[in-house]
Amino acid sequence: MGTTSIQKHFLDTSVVRPLLLGTDSYKQYLKSQFKDEPCYISRFVQMEIKRSFLINIMSFYFMIRLNTMPTVSDALKYWSNKFKTSELKAIIQLAAVILRWRDIDFNSTADKPKALRELGRYIKRIECKLRRYFKDIGRDSTRCARAAIPLKADPSDIATGFKNFFEAFNDEETCKTKCRIDRFLLERYPSEIRKYVLYADEQPTNNDTKGFKKISEKLKGLLEKGTKLCSCRLCESIGDAVIALDSPRNMILEHIDKAFDYLCPIIKQPHKKHRPEISF
């Protein structure tokens, strides 16, 4: 009698994000790809979602809360005029969807507290799902201190909870004293990083290789300058490499980003690239 092994999936940030924030049809597509098999994420992936999404939507929460913004509409207009990146524009688009759907009058001062309550609840729920919806891979190789910062927000005083989280998350100096990204990259995986740098140098620059080459350029700098270059900012630019190296080799790394098509084969990490949401 043969034994059937269950395939395990390790999800990159580019897959976790649409599973939390994507359209219903795309979520269903991704879930169908993993069937009912276990999906894992790492603390580093959690941190990337917190940095790229939670911190931004929390900032918008405080933008609404400002007493200089009499209404939600004022906050939306201000944010829209000041912040032009697609990532930040998407935040207010999402907030507007949530608030409009809950019958918030964007032009009413009276509706501001309700808007804050709704947005606060949504943020807490996303953070909860990030921690609890996926399985943890059971190891924390980078010891990313930012990833370990808890979000504790009492319903009666959500703002204080958000502020405490935000300040701890952005306290890079303290986080740096706890994190082990330097050891992870330079002591555990130096040969893999050299392979990345060498391979990137051989590749032509095009749309497919652009992301990988950008990461390799940063890794090249790290090899030259050593641990003093390690920072939260560095992790922001080499996140895909950290995720690839940290992936359990007995799991399939599920991703959408193109950089993994280069990062994974070099280290013999099984991986699968999924159709992007835009193709739906």
Added chain:
Amino acid sequence: MTDTSARTETNLTEAFLPEGLRGQELEHLNWDEYKREITTRRPTGQEEKEAKWQITRGQTGYIEEVEGERLSTSIATVVPIGSGLEKQFIQTSEEVVETVDRAEPQVNHILRVHFISQILTDLRQIQKYISKPEAAIYADSLLLTMRTMDEISPFDPFIEIVMAFHDALAYKNNWNKYSPDQYEGAYQILKEFVQKQNISSDTVEKAIMRFEKLGFETTPFDLDMEFKVDSEKD
């Protein structure tokens, strides 16, 4: 917490209901009939601001006003008579303050049980009519009861569980896509958690994840496509 020393209490019946109805038991009224917005103008320095109060179903009690020198606008919340609930949203000239719910946990528990009993009844009923037009009757009742609960006890931790379920049902009329088994699962979750006297954040999270495991999408809102395009370039 905000100082509420300058407080006036206005009986809801005296203030806003037609004369013939004054003194009646408010909970027996058809609230949809008396649903309206009341606009009051109050002096705020050189100008006047509006405070809008909306009476909706389930709000029985008095309106509590908070006044003070620094207030530019005051917003009243209708709270149940004798419930011990006291909460106001106050927008001052300097900051928006959300005051904490000072209701006794026991009061919260009584309110939860009251509303959840209606929700549980509707959850059983809706299972009989899945994929039939009649399901809308119970979906409407479910969503309305949950929203009423939110209006009355917005800071009760239990409401976070209820509203997570609410969002899973309400957004894009998703109530229509769930199966009788899923509704029965939701029934069991709410029945189990409403019995808990103390609701911690861990309790809330566990309940929400139970809904998620049943297939109820508690964060159904979509993110802008532009962001998705961007993320794919990495």
